[in-house]
Amino acid sequence: MHIDVSKIKASPGERMHLELEAPLPSLEAGGERVEFTGPARASLEVSNTGKALRVEGRLKAQLRPQCARCLEPFTMPVETEISETYYPEGGGEAAPDEREEWIPFSGDVLDITPEVLKSLMLVLPMRFVCREDCRGLCPRCGRNRNLVSCDCPGEDVDPRLAVLKDFFKSK
Ligand SMILES: [Zn+2]
Ligand SMILES: [Zn+2]
Known part of the structure; x- marks a missing residue:
C-alpha cells in the first residue's frame, strides 16, 4: 500500500484525504500464515506537520x-485504525526520542504496507475460531462435529443433529 506524498511533502500545514485499495501479503498469526481474501481498504488523512508526515485513518481487510477447533477455513473481517509518523530521511528536525517511533522515508512515496500489517495484527485474536459455538473435531474419530455427530463414547448428541446421525449410521 503506497501513498504519493509529492503534493504535500514540501508544504507544512497541508493535508489530504485518500481512499486506497491494495492487496496485502499474507501475514503470520498464531504460528500459521493467513491469506487476505482480497485487497485491503484504507481511508486516510495525511498531513504535513512541518517536521514529518502523519498518516491516520481506518483500515478494513478480510482474512x-x-x-x-474444526480446522475449516473461514472468512473473517478485520477493522482497525492506523496512526504513524514518517520523517524525511536525513532531514527534518525531530527530536531523537521522537524518532524511535517515527519511520524514515525518502522520495515521493510512502510504503505503509508494514505498518498496515502491524496494525491489523494487533487486533487479531490469539486463536481463530470460525464461530463461538463451533463444536470442533471429535477427539476420537476426528469427524467435524458441526456437520455430523458420531457414536464415540462420552459425547452428547445435539438433538438438531440426531437426524443426521441416523442418516450416517444407515449408510
Ligand atoms: Zn470451527
Ligand atoms: Zn467421534
Missing part, C-alpha cells in the same frame, strides 16, 4: 484463517 481467511483456519478454525483452530
Whole structure:
C-alpha cells in the first residue's frame, strides 16, 4: 500500500484525504500464515506537520484463517485504525526520542504496507475460531462435529443433529 506524498511533502500545514485499495501479503498469526481474501481498504488523512508526515485513518481487510477447533477455513473481517509518523530521511528536525517511533522515508512515496500489517495484527485474536459455538473435531474419530455427530463414547448428541446421525449410521 503506497501513498504519493509529492503534493504535500514540501508544504507544512497541508493535508489530504485518500481512499486506497491494495492487496496485502499474507501475514503470520498464531504460528500459521493467513491469506487476505482480497485487497485491503484504507481511508486516510495525511498531513504535513512541518517536521514529518502523519498518516491516520481506518483500515478494513478480510482474512481467511483456519478454525483452530474444526480446522475449516473461514472468512473473517478485520477493522482497525492506523496512526504513524514518517520523517524525511536525513532531514527534518525531530527530536531523537521522537524518532524511535517515527519511520524514515525518502522520495515521493510512502510504503505503509508494514505498518498496515502491524496494525491489523494487533487486533487479531490469539486463536481463530470460525464461530463461538463451533463444536470442533471429535477427539476420537476426528469427524467435524458441526456437520455430523458420531457414536464415540462420552459425547452428547445435539438433538438438531440426531437426524443426521441416523442418516450416517444407515449408510
Ligand atoms: Zn470451527
Ligand atoms: Zn467421534
